[in-house]
Amino acid sequence: MEPTRAAGLARLAAFAPRMGRAYAATRNHDSGPGARANVSVLSPWVRHRLVLEAELAAAAAPFGGAAEKFVSEVFWRTYFKGFLERHPAIWAAYTTARAAPRPPGYEAAIAGRTGIACFDAWAHELVETGYLHNHARMWFASIWIFTLRLPWALGADFTFRHFADGDPASNTLSWRWVAGLHTRGKHYLARAANISEHTAGRFDPRGELDERAPPLVEDAVFRDEGVPASDARPEGPVRLVLHEDDCLPETLLPAAARLEEVLVLPPQPRGPRPTGTIAHAFAHGALADAAARAGAHFAAPVRQVETLADIDPAGAPLVTAWPTIGPLRDAFDQAHGAGLTVAWLRRPWDSRAWPHAGKGFFALRQAMPALLDAAPCAA
Ligand SMILES: Cc1cc2nc3c(=O)[nH]c(=O)nc-3n(C[C@H](O)[C@H](O)[C@H](O)COP(=O)(O)OP(=O)(O)OC[C@H]3O[C@@H](n4cnc5c(N)ncnc54)[C@H](O)[C@@H]3O)c2cc1C
Numbered sequence: 049m050e051p052t053r054a055a056g057l058a059r060l061a062a063f064a065p066r067m068g069r070a071y072a073a074t075r076n077h078d079s080g081p082g083a084r085a086n087v088s089v090l091s092p093w094v095r096h097r098l099v100l101e102a103e104l105a106a107a108a109a110p111f112g113g114a115a116e117k118f119v120s121e122v123f124w125r126t127y128f129k130g131f132l133e134r135h136p137a138i139w140a141a142y143t144t145a146r147a148a149p150r151p152p153g154y155e156a157a158i159a160g161r162t163g164i165a166c167f168d169a170w171a172h173e174l175v176e177t178g179y180l181h182n183h184a185r186m187w188f189a190s191i192w193i194f195t196l197r198l199p200w201a202l203g204a205d206f207t208f209r210h211f212a213d214g215d216p217a218s219n220t221l222s223w224r225w226v227a228g229l230h231t232r233g234k235h236y237l238a239r240a241a242n243i244s245e246h247t248a249g250r251f252d253p254r255g256e257l258d259e260r261a262p263p264l265v266e267d268a269v270f271r272d273e274g275v276p277a278s279d280a281r282p283e284g285p286v287r288l289v290l291h292e293d294d295c296l297p298e299t300l301l302p303a304a305a306r307l308e309e310v311l312v313l314p315p316q317p318r319g320p321r322p323t324g325t326i327a328h329a330f331a332h333g334a335l336a337d338a339a340a341r342a343g344a345h346f347a348a349p350v351r352q353v354e355t356l357a358d359i360d361p362a363g364a365p366l367v368t369a370w371p372t373i374g375p376l377r378d379a380f381d382q383a384h385g386a387g388l389t390v391a392w393l394r395r396p397w398d399s400r401a402w403p404h405a406g407k408g409f410f411a412l413r414q415a416m417p418a419l420l421d422a423a424p425c426a427a
Contacts, residue, residue, distance in 0.1 A: 049092055049178070049179075049212055049326070049330060050333070051092070051093075051096070051098070051329070051330045051331075051332075051333030051334040051336075051337060052098065052333070052334075052337040053093075053098045053099065053295070053296065053337060053338075053341065055093070056090065056093030056094075056098045056099040057099060057103075059088070059089070059090055059093065060088075060090060060093075060099055060103065060104065060107055061107075063088040063090065064107040064108075066085070066086070066088075067088075067107060067108040067111055067115045067118045068108075068111035068114035068115050068118075069111075069114050070086070071086070071087075071115070071117060071118045072114070072116075072117040072118070074086040075087055075117070075118075075121075075182075076182075076183050076246055077183075077246050077247075077248065078181035078183050078184050078246055078247050078248075079247070079248040079250075080247075080248065080250060081173055081177055081179075083248075084181070087181065087182070088104075089179065090104065091125075091179075091211075091212075091213035092178070092179075092211075092212035092213045092330050093334075094122075094125065094213070095125075095212075095213040095214070095215045095218075096292055096293070096294075096295045096330075096331065096334040097293065097294040097295050097296050097369075098295045098296065098334055098337065098338070099296075100296060100299070100395075100397070101122050101123075101125065101126060101397055102397050104118075104119075104122050105119050105122060105420055108122075109420075119416065119420070120413055120416065123401070123409075123412055123413065123416055123419075124218070124409065125215070125217075125218055126397070126398065126401045126402075126405070126412070127401075127405045127409050127412045128215075128217040128218045128221045128222070128405075129215075129217040129218075129372055129398065129402075129405075130275070130398065130401055130402035130404070130405025130406075130412075131217070131221060131405045131406070132216065132217040132220065132221060132372070132373045132374075133217075133275065133276060133372065133373055133402060133405075134272050134273055134274060134275060134402065134405065134406050135270045135271070135272060135273065136273060136373055137268075137270045137271065138220065138221070138224070138270050139216060139220065139373045139374065139377075141268055141270070142201055142204065142220050143319075145199065145201035146201040146202060146204065146205040146319060146320075147320065148199060148201070148202065150202065151198065151199065151202075153196055153197075153198055154198055154202060157171065157192060157196055157198055157203075157206075158171060158206050159171065160172045160175075162196060164191060164195070164253055164256050164257075165251055165253065166187065166191075166243055166247070166250075166251035166253050167187075167188060167191045167192075167195075167196075167253075169250075169251070170184050170187070170188045171188075174188075174206075174207065174210045174211070174324075175210055175324060176326075177326065178210060178211060178212035178213075178324060178326030178327050178330065179211065179212060179213070180207075180211075183246055185207070185222065186222075186226060186236055186238070187238040187242075187243055188203075188207070189203055189204075189207075189222070189223050189226040189227075189236075190226050190235075190236050190237055190238035191238050191257060193223075193226060193227050193261075193264065194235075194237060194238070194257075194258050194261035195238075195256070195257050195258045195261075200223050200224070200226075200227045200229075200264065201223075203223060204219055204220055204223040205318075205319050205321065207219055207223075208220070208318050208319065209318045209319055209321060209322070209323050209324050209327065210323075210324035210326070210327055211324075211327060212326050212327050212330040214318060214323075214327050215374075216372065216373060216374025216375070217372065217373065217374070227263065227264040228262075228263025228264050228265075229263075229264055229265075229266055231408065232263075232265075233263050234263065235261075235262075235263035235264070237258075237259055237260075237261065238257055238259075239257070239259050240252065240253045240254040240255070240256065240257055240259070241254075272406045272407075274406075275399075275402045275403055278370065278392065278393065278394035278399060279367075279391035279392050279393065280391065281301070281305075281367060281391060281393055282365035282367065282391055284306070284364070284365075285306040285307070285308045285364045286301075286305065286306070286307060286308065286364055286365050286366065286367045286391075287307070287308050287309045287310075287311060287359075287363060287364050287365070287366050287367070288301070288307055288309070288310050288311065288342065288346075288348075288366075288367055288368065289311050289313055289356070289359070289366055289367070289368040289390060290310055290311065290312045290313065290335065290338055290339055290342060290368075291313045291335075291368060291369065291371060291376055292313075292315045292316070292331045292334065292335060292376065293369060293370070293371055293372050293376055294369030294370070294395075295334045295335060295337065295338035296338065297310070297338060297341070297342040297345070297346075297369070298341060298342070298345045300369050300393060300395070301346075301367070301393075303345075305346065306346075307342075307346040307347075307348035308348065308363070308364045309348055309349050309350075309351060309364075310339060310342045310343055310346070310348050310349070310350045310351070311351055311352075311353050311359055311366075312335055312339045312350060312351065312352045312353065313335075313353060313355075313356065313379075314332070314335070314352070314354070315328065315331035315332060315335065316374075316375035316376050316378075316379055317375060318375055319375075339352075355379070356379055356380065356382075356383035356388060357383065357386065357388075359383075359388060361387060361388050361389065365389075365391065366388070366389065366390040366391065367390065367391045367393055368380075368390050368391070368392060368393065369392075369393060369394075369395070370392045370393060370394040370395070370398065371392065380392075396422075400419055400422055401415070401419055404419075
């Protein structure tokens with residue numbers, strides 16, 4: 049996985065011919081790490097915005113309705129992001145929950161030593177490749193929660209730290225969805241027959257899974273805070289804080305923008321435990337690629353900072369791409385509390401979609417045609 053925009057665009061071009069019926073018909077099959085032609089494996093690039101959601105949608109456009117499945121999967125990412133922005137207390141509750149002591153069985157689960165062959169294989173695949181197929185992510189989370197009876201937040205912490213596409217919103221909310229906490233009372237139970245059917249016969253965990261467990265329940269009620277307001281871009285020369293959430297600064301700011309400096313913030317730790325090697329390397333590489341492009345595009349000097357506290361508040365106004373809820377937002381909130389003023393610029397793609405992401409996915413799905421009509425490729 050080469051963490052550059054060029055590599056992401058090459059992967060997008062190579063996968064584009066499959067975005068229509070081929071994707072809809074075969075996407076649920078997980079034939080193993082060496083056999084991923086049925087899905088795009090673009091998520092690490094999209095998560096860091098080396099490639100934009102709008103660019104995926106534009107590549108799918110020639111297929112019209114046949115690409116509806118692919119495009120709606122892309123919108124799931126947008127939906128989860130918007131939903132978490134509107135329900136920030138979910139992230140806070142997750143960070144508290146993942147700090148719980150590790151129960152018996154936890155270490156065996158993350159080491160892939162449970163004795164359930166499929167689960168153990170996915171635990172290894174996750175750590176060794178930084179990627180799991182979507183169906184495997186669902187089965188893995190479900191077995192973690194309902195068969196191994198481990199706390200969902202500890203599983204979410206494990207995958208978040210190891211996915212090269214580790215995304216606070218998609219990861220946290222997908223785990224909650226599997227658990228039956230996102231759509232209350234509606235959980236996802238991994239079934240042996242389904243696993244056997246969709247893994248090219250590689251696994252058959254018959255008799256090993258709890259296929260009758262009830263959904264998890266919780267007392268907490270998370271309020272919809274609405275879509276937060278985006279800042280206006282200051283007039284005149286600015287300094288850009290480049291971060292892991294948006295590695296395409298060339299389209300975040302107008303071509304004529306005058307940049308005094310590009311300040312590169314390293315990837316944030318994803319939790320108290322270390323980030324996986326592959327995930328860490330991908331995020332680092334994505335930032336290095338973005339920094340080189342930004343410096344050349346805006347003819348601006350590039351400087352690495354260790355933390356936001358290293359940035360001098362005096363000087364040209366600071367701007368940054370919207371830091372989405374998660375470790376990055378926590379860092380920006382902390383810096384703001386310490387007196388650093390930074391304008392958060394949101395991409396039109398997010399601003400248009402998030403008003404539809406307050407409840408279930410259905411509302412956003414209904415809005416998809418209008419959103420796609422409104423989206424220029426570089427949004
Ligand atoms: C428990 C669990 C945890 C997950 N954690 C993450 C995570 O940390 N980061 C992450 O990016 N995705 C996460 N997902 C969503 C999804 O599994 C991945 O985005 C997808 O598998 C990436 O593979 P791909 O690029 O080959 O997807 P494709 O099938 O080729 O889909 C194209 C694009 O659509 C988006 N997409 C597809 N499916 C989903 C989905 N269900 N939710 C959100 N976006 C989707 C991705 O950007 C993806 O690149 C999680 C899902 C589950 C069930």
